[in-house]
Amino acid sequence: MWFVFRNHTIERFFPKGYAFSGYDDISVIPENAEGYLWFYQIPIKFNQGVIAAEIDDYALKAGYVLSRIGIAKQMVALTMEWLYAVPFADDDHRLKRAIANYNESLFLLAEQYPNLKVIDFNEFTRQYAISDLIDWKYYFISQMGLNPRLTKDFKDWFSRKMDEIALKRKKCLVFDLDNTLWGGVLGEDGIEGIRIGGDYPGNAFSNFQEALLELSKSGVILTICSKNNERDVLEAWEKNPFLILKKEHFAAYRINWADKVTNIKEIAEELNIGLDSMVFIDDQPAEREFVRQMLPMVEVPEFPNQPYELLSFFRSLVEDYFKVYSVTEEDIKKIQQYRANASRAQEQKKYGDFNEFLRSLDIQLTVEWANEFNIPRIAQMTQKVNQFNLTTHRYTDAEVRQFLRNGWKIWCLSVADCFGNNGITGCIIVNGQDIDSLLLSCRILGKEIEFAFVKTVLRIMKGNGMKEITASYIPTAKNVQVAEFYEKCGFSLISENEGIKYYKLSLDASNLDIADYYHITIK
């Protein structure tokens, strides 16, 4: 049982297990209480001097109770707020001063008594208009000191504050990179092209990074889980001067193309922390949903749609997961230990129920023959896509049209899932029986769509009577992730020359089965 000292009716704002003193009555201090709460607010009176004197008296009473309860028991005190008072002159500061003094004496008592914790009641009241804080009808029928309609909000807020006093907080933030810690896509926009620093939206991302850096100094572990080429990110950390958070600020990272659930589990193991102490931040709804489904113990907040919302997002992150009554030396040291211990096993492990996740996404693939409407987009993709691009041939619209006239076969891919439509995000260009280009935007990767797409196209060609197909992989600084792609599709490597790999595949002899959870439309 917790025992509450109070001067107004506040019973309904507390859960079961709280008992209450008489109004402004400190004559009874029950010894069997687990803890004590001190919750006094301004008395409703009109002579400013009288109110001020009464408030001074409350502070003395708090000190007295504290001296009586013994150091082994916790006492929690709420600060006093200006809920209602009407001074008649602007230069009458007596009440304002009395409130400040009262709160100051609580802070001083907390220095003297380590078992006293002071909660800033203003953090609650400032969310409301002053006229919403007291409902006068309830004040007059029962001396209720706070509007009863705020009961639920108050209970939620108060229980969070009690958790903070119990030092309950999450330990670790897991961040995506592209469009989360910076604007844009590193693999497409390049080290200088990502939005960080400078004008909007770069300034919003750098403010966000600055805020996170400070949060990490309070003992919160920062980690990365991103689908990117690790080398690109390391280079960006080294070369982009606007990035505030760099390699050394992250206790662990997984920058690869494996699914995020596997990566998050590995990070938890590597840091030796529970999954239930992690918070995952990603701008992609599908990634968030995947993690929510597979790892329900990980907290996955929604991510703001606009970069200018990042700072209010930061505040809710802190208040919902990381705020703590006090930050200890140990919290701060812990961060260094985590960084020192971090070893980075880079194996890619597949998650057992990954297929179930894919099924739940209701993925719609549309494979469409090149036409006047999609040719500009196809050409643009050949210019922009770097990572999932097997040959990285860059073409203009005019060239694409010329290929069609020369009898080349060109298809593009549109992808949609239960979270929305990604539009045209892939294409394949076939010259005779050779795959000249194959590329997919990295926005849609991680759902094994690449295999479904290639197999669909191979099936079409097989249906047209083609027996064999050839392909090649041309390495660039950006496309390491697809170096083994054709092997995974069942192609045989015929030769390798200066890093370029040449393949062939017999269409009759190969397995072109596609998982049944992709809904494929051919146009």
Added chain:
Amino acid sequence: MMEEKILEVLKNTFGLEEIDMTISQQTCEAWDSMGQLNLVVDLEETFDICLEPDEIGQMKNFDDIVRILKTKGLE
């Protein structure tokens, strides 16, 4: 309709397992002065009405509540 909704509010407010229309301050232990306040807040929220202090003073049993709510145009 309104009667059932009132019973539902009484049941939730006072945390009762069972309830009937004979409920009153005499028969229900949780319906003390603090219970009365909680009841008023819950009735006001459920029916989107404003109860005046003299009406609150008159509400001592189920029938009182029905009578007062009817004066607010509820059926």
